Amino acid sequence: MFDVTQNPFVYGEVVPAAAFVDRVAELERLVGDLAAAQKVFLISPRRYGKSSLIRRALAVMTRRGALTVEVTVSSFSSYVAFLEGYARALVAAEATGGRARTWLREVIGSARAEVRYAPGESGPGAVFVSFPGVRSDRDISRLAVDVFALPGRLAEARRRKVVVALDEFQAIGGFNGGSVEHAMRAAVQHQRDVGYVFAGSEPSLMERMLGPKRPFYKAGPVMRLEKIPADEFVAFIDARFARSGMRPEPGLGAAIVELAGNLPYDVQRLAHETWDEVRGRGRRRAALDDLHQALKRLLTEQQMMFEAVWQRLTLAQRAVLRAVVLEDDGGLLSADVRTRHRLGGPSTVQAALAALVRGDLIARDADRYTVVDSLLREWVARRTF
Ligand SMILES: Nc1ncnc2c1ncn2[C@@H]1O[C@H](COP(=O)(O)OP(=O)(O)O)[C@@H](O)[C@H]1O
Ligand SMILES: [Mg+2]
Numbered sequence: 001m002f003d004v005t006q007n008p009f010v011y012g013e014v015v016p017a018a019a020f021v022d023r024v025a026e027l028e029r030l031v032g033d034l035a036a037a038q039k040v041f042l043i044s045p046r047r048y049g050k051s052s053l054i055r056r057a058l059a060v061m062t063r064r065g066a067l068t069v070e071v072t073v074s075s076f077s078s079y080v081a082f083l084e085g086y087a088r089a090l091v092a093a094e095a096t097g098g099r100a101r102t103w104l105r106e107v108i109g110s111a112r113a114e115v116r117y118a119p120g121e122s123g124p125g126a127v128f129v130s131f132p133g134v135r136s137d138r139d140i141s142r143l144a145v146d147v148f149a150l151p152g153r154l155a156e157a158r159r160r161k162v163v164v165a166l167d168e169f170q171a172i173g174g175f176n177g178g179s180v181e182h183a184m185r186a187a188v189q190h191q192r193d194v195g196y197v198f199a200g201s202e203p204s205l206m207e208r209m210l211g212p213k214r215p216f217y218k219a220g221p222v223m224r225l226e227k228i229p230a231d232e233f234v235a236f237i238d239a240r241f242a243r244s245g246m247r248p249e250p251g252l253g254a255a256i257v258e259l260a261g262n263l264p265y266d267v268q269r270l271a272h273e274t275w276d277e278v279r280g281r282g283r284r285r286a287a288l289d290d291l292h293q294a295l296k297r298l299l300t301e302q303q304m305m306f307e308a309v310w311q312r313l314t315l316a317q318r319a320v321l322r323a324v325v326l327e328d329d330g331g332l333l334s335a336d337v338r339t340r341h342r343l344g345g346p347s348t349v350q351a352a353l354a355a356l357v358r359g360d361l362i363a364r365d366a367d368r369y370t371v372v373d374s375l376l377r378e379w380v381a382r383r384t385f
Helices: 024-035 050-063 079-094 098-107 137-158 169-176 178-188 203-209 230-243 252-259 264-280 288-312 315-326 335-340 346-358 374-383
Strands: 039-043 067-072 114-118 126-130 162-167 194-200 222-224 362-365 368-371
Touching: 024 039, 024 050, 024 194, 024 222, 039 050, 039 203, 050 067, 050 162, 050 194, 067 079, 067 137, 079 098, 079 126, 079 137, 079 169, 098 114, 098 137, 137 162, 137 178, 137 194, 162 169, 169 178, 169 194, 169 203, 194 203, 230 252, 230 264, 252 264, 252 288, 264 288, 264 374, 288 374, 315 346, 315 368, 315 374, 346 362, 346 368, 368 374
Parallel strands: 039 194, 039 222, 067 162, 162 194
Antiparallel strands: 114 126, 362 368
């Protein structure tokens, strides 16, 4: 059936099943590990598809009868706020309303929990948990021990498997440094009916967290999520254009994946915007020219943001960023490249590269640097000098 009303490409949110590509082996492995109550670490740069993969794995586990809980650690502004949000997510999995309150009272001995229940206008309402009495670091540490024990209590009380996903887990480091890691590790290792997935978007932080002297050392299997194989992504794009009633010009899918640097988010974004371009012109053929129009429009929309990024960079960083964009072979430290782009000495180049990596603008991909955001890469290539 042709459906030209609905864009089949999705970006900026967890992908729904219909726009989910590949990850067959990864999904199977993650589900298997979670079913075995392992503590899994899932690592990749942002926008590779961790949250989307987790969502699918949790859906499978829910179908198999597990209780699942998902919390994004980076969305909280303090340690206590995180503990409140985490407790709330767990309570919501346990029950609604009055039962939740009783349950939380029983299991949290260290702090008086306030549980509010706001009935929804339609369907189930929302539970709110707060710990107003918790002030000192000692209070917080005690509370953390109780909250981190909740998943195990939940599994016991309900006689069900529990799966907990803590997304953007690297943000835990901002709360209380080592003590959070310690408390979390101590709690989870005894929970034999609870599978955990700790997902992190800053690979270097996450790898350090798993190092020999840290609490999570050897706590569980580590999955490093790679990009989706380009040929599968290309086939998916061409097929979805066709299925939505647009005939893709040969090579369109490949051009999109290439231009997007095969970053899943960027691939879906370019495909989505190209599809809109074709539909906006009321045509049935999706051409390379539509892709270029979409790219031009996106660059214009992002112009202000890219200018702001550019202005925050030092001159040395700007020159190095341009060299990363313009040099394919990656030999940024060679005398030849440094002279051509007026980069200065090797140590200047290295310092600039390090700053750009820290700012998440470039990343090391195998043995060379690439610009993380493919639109920024195109903008730098076209609009800077
Ligand atoms: N398996 C997938 N198939 C197709 N697109 C994907 C897939 N995983 C991620 N994406 C694309 O990447 C975007 C970011 O995915 P997300 O799961 O939020 O990444 P992360 O959690 O690693 O930052 C999604 O909105 C979607 O456009
Ligand atoms: Mg995510």
